[in-house]
Amino acid sequence: MDKVIYVDNNATTRTDPEVFEAMKPFLCEMYGNPSSIHTFGGQVASHIKKGRESLASLLGCEPTEIIYTSCGTESDNSAIMSALFLNPDRRKIVISKVEHPAVKNLGSELVRRGYRVEEIPVDGMGRIDMDKLKQEVNSETAVVSVMWANNETGNIYPVHEIAEIAHQHGALFHTDAVQAVGKITINLSKENIDMLSLSGHKLHAPKGVGALYVKRGVRFRPYIIGGHQERSRRGGTENVTGIVALGKAAELAQKNMKTENTKVKELRDRLERELTSRIPKTRINGDMQNRLPNTTNISFEFIEGEAILLLINQFGICASSGSACTTGSLEPSHVLRAMGVPYTAAHGSIRFSLSRFNTDEEIDYIIEKLPPVIETLRKISPYWKE
Numbered sequence: 001m002d003k004v005i006y007v008d009n010n011a012t013t014r015t016d017p018e019v020f021e022a023m024k025p026f027l028c029e030m031y032g033n034p035s036s037i038h039t040f041g042g043q044v045a046s047h048i049k050k051g052r053e054s055l056a057s058l059l060g061c062e063p064t065e066i067i068y069t070s071c072g073t074e075s076d077n078s079a080i081m082s083a084l085f086l087n088p089d090r091r092k093i094v095i096s097k098v099e100h101p102a103v104k105n106l107g108s109e110l111v112r113r114g115y116r117v118e119e120i121p122v123d124g125m126g127r128i129d130m131d132k133l134k135q136e137v138n139s140e141t142a143v144v145s146v147m148w149a150n151n152e153t154g155n156i157y158p159v160h161e162i163a164e165i166a167h168q169h170g171a172l173f174h175t176d177a178v179q180a181v182g183k184i185t186i187n188l189s190k191e192n193i194d195m196l197s198l199s200g201h202k203l204h205a206p207k208g209v210g211a212l213y214v215k216r217g218v219r220f221r222p223y224i225i226g227g228h229q230e231r232s233r234r235g236g237t238e239n240v241t242g243i244v245a246l247g248k249a250a251e252l253a254q255k256n257m258k259t260e261n262t263k264v265k266e267l268r269d270r271l272e273r274e275l276t277s278r279i280p281k282t283r284i285n286g287d288m289q290n291r292l293p294n295t296t297n298i299s300f301e302f303i304e305g306e307a308i309l310l311l312i313n314q315f316g317i318c319a320s321s322g323s324a325c326t327t328g329s330l331e332p333s334h335v336l337r338a339m340g341v342p343y344t345a346a347h348g349s350i351r352f353s354l355s356r357f358n359t360d361e362e363i364d365y366i367i368e369k370l371p372p373v374i375e376t377l378r379k380i381s382p383y384w385k386e
């Protein structure tokens with residue numbers, strides 16, 4: 001494939017070349033086990049320490065509050081299962097209707113295991129129903145888990161307020177911050193969040209490393225039990241390259257967040273503005289006032305998102321659609337359904353998610369290529385009327 005215009009950064013990101021350079025020595029040269037007694041292994045431990053400090057600095061927390069995991073999904077599962085195990089008398093968890101499958105599908109599994117799982121609805125812009133949340137959190141609730149930012153719409157959720165409600169009822173608060181970390185300012189020392197999940201590959205580190213923040217003083221029960229790594233909170237030999245990479249990625253995110261987000265936001269806003277003005281019958285899904293700077297979710301009504309993706313794929317444009325073609329039936333995403341987006345719009349929704357690597361030229365290219373694609377598809381759509 002010659003040309004690739006990658007605007008699917010909420011799915012995964014390019015490993016930053018600086019990150020790659022930082023992790024390289026730990027594969028073929030400094031490959032020792034950080035737990036070993038010999039110096040060869042031991043020297044690796046200092047690099048893990050440095051990585052942990054960089055990540056802690058990005059999050060505004062203590063290095064000891066970080067537990068490395070294999071991915072965002074493991075972090076989410078570990079947090080929720082720990083809360084349930086430590087509060088056996090509380091048999092209920094409260095989540096939102098727009099959680100990532102890492103939380104949503106764990107919720108479904110917990111229902112099968114006899115727990116009560118309440119999914120709090122959202123409004124047409126994807127904003128959580130705070131009144132309903134207040135009603136549902138009670139003395140039965142072990143943990144409230146609401147994402148910091150949504151992967152499909154970019155919506156940012158009021159985690160501080162939600163944590164307060166959880167705490168009023170003695171419940172723990174966990175947030176899936178996989179899409180928030182590296183994109184918006186986070187200072188956990190000033191937050192009331194008990195546990196927070198993140199994932200390396202969403203912020204320009206490679207796939208296969210994640211982390212779970214557990215606030216000092218909050219009890220935690222390990223999910224993966226084995227050796228004494230991570231202060232006995234997560235067994236398994238450390239993913240040294242991943243940890244070093246995530247440290248470097250955190251450092252870069254912290255250093256460049258302000259300027260990058262201004263640039264990325266400008267590109268996103270221009271893309272959104274041009275597409276919605278050049279193409280009739282579009283709508284933006286999400287909370288325009290309270291979104292990540294890199295994400296836009298646009299519905300092109302009366303056509304199929306999958307068809308749009310296939311056609312723009314021929315131009316090398318990589319994006320995502322809000323309908324997942326599962327088991328042959330085209331069901332719009334649970335997020336758009338929860339928002340009550342009409343079917344004709346939900347089916348034709350495309351998510352563009354940008355990063356620091358996108359350029360003005362790439363945005364120009366998308367603005368040029370997309371309108372004719374939409375026009376072609378609408379011509380053959382049985383629902384489309386001029």
Ligand SMILES: *Cc1c(COP(=O)(O)O)cnc(C)c1O
Binds near residue numbers: 100176178
């Ligand atoms: C990608 C993502 C996850 C899962 O992270 P993995 O590292 O791929 O397991 C969880 N939550 C959100 C919001 C995500 O975007």
